[in-house]
Amino acid sequence: MNKHPAGLADQKDPSAQHELPCPMPDIAKLIGGKWKLILLQVLIFQGTKRFSELRRQIEGITQTMLTSQLRALERDGLVARKVYPEVPPKVEYSATQRARQLEPMFKEMHAWWLKS
Amino acid sequence: MNKHPAGLADQKDPSAQHELPCPMPDIAKLIGGKWKLILLQVLIFQGTKRFSELRRQIEGITQTMLTSQLRALERDGLVARKVYPEVPPKVEYSATQRARQLEPMFKEMHAWWLKS
DNA sequence: CGGAATCCCACAGGATACTG
DNA sequence: CAGTATCCTGTGGGATTCCG
Numbered sequence: 001m002n003k004h005p006a007g008l009a010d011q012k013d014p015s016a017q018h019e020l021p022c023p024m025p026d027i028a029k030l031i032g033g034k035w036k037l038i039l040l041q042v043l044i045f046q047g048t049k050r051f052s053e054l055r056r057q058i059e060g061i062t063q064t065m066l067t068s069q070l071r072a073l074e075r076d077g078l079v080a081r082k083v084y085p086e087v088p089p090k091v092e093y094s095a096t097q098r099a100r101q102l103e104p105m106f107k108e109m110h111a112w113w114l115k116s
Numbered sequence: 117m118n119k120h121p122a123g124l125a126d127q128k129d130p131s132a133q134h135e136l137p138c139p140m141p142d143i144a145k146l147i148g149g150k151w152k153l154i155l156l157q158v159l160i161f162q163g164t165k166r167f168s169e170l171r172r173q174i175e176g177i178t179q180t181m182l183t184s185q186l187r188a189l190e191r192d193g194l195v196a197r198k199v200y201p202e203v204p205p206k207v208e209y210s211a212t213q214r215a216r217q218l219e220p221m222f223k224e225m226h227a228w229w230l231k232s
Numbered sequence: 233c234g235g236a237a238t239c240c241c242a243c244a245g246g247a248t249a250c251t252g
Numbered sequence: 253c254a255g256t257a258t259c260c261t262g263t264g265g266g267a268t269t270c271c272g
């Protein structure tokens with residue numbers, strides 16, 4: 001895992017022109033992949049959702065992928081999972097505080113998309 | 117390619133709680149993958165770079181990937197490629213205006229990374 | 233120096249079936 | 253309903269070699 005940091009090489013020049021904003025590879029680990037950004041976007045801007053709601057809304061995703069991506073996001077503290085011990089089962093997913101702080105970034109992305 | 121739009125399903129509810137900011141899949145096409153964000157970050161915040169400079173700085177990337185990712189970014193209008201017809205060859209890459217408008221998004225990402 | 237051409241593989245992502 | 257359990261495929265990405 002640490003074999004290929006895939007980050008930026010050390011800057012020899014002490015007076016870097018501009019400091020580079022952070023390790024993208026680490027960020028990509030958290031929000032990369034085909035579905036995570038979509039998932040986060042939905043949970044951040046639309047609030048809590050049930051598993052089946054997400055599956056219906058995120059057209060094209062399979063249960064397998066939905067589960068695995070939600071689990072990954074949960075592990076990274078971006079999504080909260082609430083299980084209601086009922087029958088039939090009911091599970092709700094929501095964006096954590098950490099994830100909700102991504103809202104400005106999403107808006108910047110959106111603005112960029114419109115402008116470009 | 118169009119078989120799986122992988123976007124968001126149509127919202128039946130006319131009064132959506134918040135409009136969702138844009139098609140993430142399309143954006144992911146542009147800036148997704150392992151290297152594109154790093155590449156853009158460097159070119160946006162550090163300006164024009166030669167091929168060999170990028171290769172040295174973006175530790176871990178191979179020539180093959182560097183070439184292919186730069187080509188993809190060029191196709192999408194995010195990177196400009198300038199060839200100097202000299203010997204030995206010299207090629208310079210720089211962020212286009214379109215790419216430079218991503219700067220706020222990068223800063224948001226950075227801010228988020230620091231906070232989180 | 234800055235590539236292009238090949239070959240290769242791991243793994244992200246998908247299809248299907250079954251279950252508490 | 254909300255998952256696991258398998259199995260499978262495509263391709264993103266890498267290693268190596270050659271070239272103007």
